Amino acid sequence: MKVSDFDYYLPEELIAQHPADRRDESRLLVYNREIKNVEHRVFKDIVEYLRPGDCLVINDTKVIPARLLGNREDTGGKMEFVLLNQKEDDIWEVLVKPGKRAKIGTVFVFGDGLLKAEIIDTTDAGGRIVKFKYEGIFEEVLDKIGIMPLPPYIHEPLKDRDRYQTVYAKYDGSAAAPTAGLHFTEELLNEIHNIGIDIAHITLHVGLGTFRPVKVDNIEEHKMHSEIYHVTEEAANMINNTKKRGGRVIAVGTTSCRTLETIGGEDGYVHAGSGETDIFIYPGYKFKIIDGLVTNFHLPQSTLIMLVSALASREEILSIYKTAVDMKYRFFSFGDAMFIF
Template sequence: MKVDLFDFHLPEELIAQVPLKERDASRLMVLNRETGSIEHKTFRSIVDFFQQGDCLVLNDTRVLPARLYGMKEDTGANVEILLLKQEENDTWETLVKPAKRVKKGTIVLFGDGRLKAECVGEADHGGRLFDFKYEGIFYEVLESLGEMPLPPYIREQLDDRERYQTVFSRESGSAAAPTAGLHFTEELLNEMKSKGVHIAFITLHVGLGTFRPVSADTIEEHEMHAEFYQMTSGTARLLNEVRDQGGRIISVGTTSTRTLETIASKNNGFFTDESGWTDIFIYPGYTFRGIDGMITNFHLPKSSLIMLVSALAGRENVLHAYHTAVEEKYRFFSFGDAMLIV
């Protein structure tokens, strides 16, 4: 299947640069995947589309302040490091600028030496492996020295770094936010609970590879980067009960979707407590076993994310919805508006 089939024209001015003042004030497009019909709502009204006994599944990952600015110990040259994935102990896979000047043995200092990193090897796709040295707790040092790794299409500074975290984030480890979850407030989640909607949490630590456009000519040539996921026994039990009792499982975001489908596809539609690494690639032709609907943002042309959405709702329905979103001037990407697919 050609990647170009998932292309569309997106005016640059529709790429949201800053979050709205109120999380749940964004617009909501409701897409019926059977009929292709579209409704225009606000996100606050999303509760109206849920029924008692349904289950909302949220990704509780927390974004690391993973962008570090330092200097080479020997020359004082500036170096930017973006943490991608913890390999073992204090060794991390990273992206580096300028990568060509960082070789094995290069030492980079951050915050007047409070954090020191030695390059111990190369990683895939031009990345570098760094071993970090510090005193105290690594994540506390990172909180004081690191910056939030906003996507490259966002050029504005973020005044409040918590706006790039969901209100339910708790498991640190992501290089990017599960952005569909950014629309939820505590009040909205409480409304869901009051209506009899179950709330379940999974964890998938988001890697930057998820958001990159597919560079291959055909979908079948593309390889996904693996990401760590985890489901507890309590969540697995709740999801199985919801399914047995006829409730719908609605995932929040492509990250939750990929986690649920990874587990359900291995267990004939059932959920189990497990953790591991997933590189599942969902595109049209895929048979869903874990979800009945999804809340998601509006994605990049030719990305694996729009392919996943098209697998659920149909390519023609999704492209029509995206063309409508452009015409109606919906806001796109991380800080943009949302879509509910039912």
């Protein structure tokens, strides 16, 4: 299967540059796989498609202001870091730009000296391992001088940093938001809970690899980036009890989906735990856990549209995307959503 098989035409003006005025009033395309029916709704209408006994699985990771702009200590040359993941205390893997300035032993300064970083190693993917030096608490320093690492296709500044967080974001660690969750408000989640639907919290820290293009022709040769997940016994029991009583497990976002399919056994049940996942889901994959997916509209030729095309068929998804383009849905991180079940 070729990467080009997942291409589609998207006018640039349909790439959302800012969030909807209200989270739950973005548009919602609903696709029923069984009867192959498409409906066009508003996101808060999703309650009409959920059933008592279902379980909604949400990713409670929190985006950190992972983009740092600074200078080389000795020459003053400009440098940009994006934090990817924490290796140990004060040691992080980062993306650097420009890379030619980030040689081992070089020191960079951020926030007028609030934060310093020394390059101590390189990575196979072209990143760097750095050791940070600062006074106080790292998270507080980062909150003062860091910038939200918006995707490269968003060119307008973010006026409200909270709009790139879900309302249930809890655990620091992501370099990008689990964007399907951006549509939920606390009121909508309460309404969903009150009609008898369980809400399970899991954590997968989203890396910037989610935006990296697939660089091979055959998708089977693509190597996914690795991301860290945590699933508690409470969440696993909630999901498994849903399965036992015949309810549906509905993943909010591809991150929740990938986590569930990673921890799922062939018996159709999940197992609590922590680890890293590099699972790559594309057409031909047999889902073990999820019965439905809430997701945004994804980039052409991306691993995310491949995942969605595994839940429905590639032909169905491309047809749905063409409909979404024709009806001027808003695409990508700040765009509209679809619910597939």
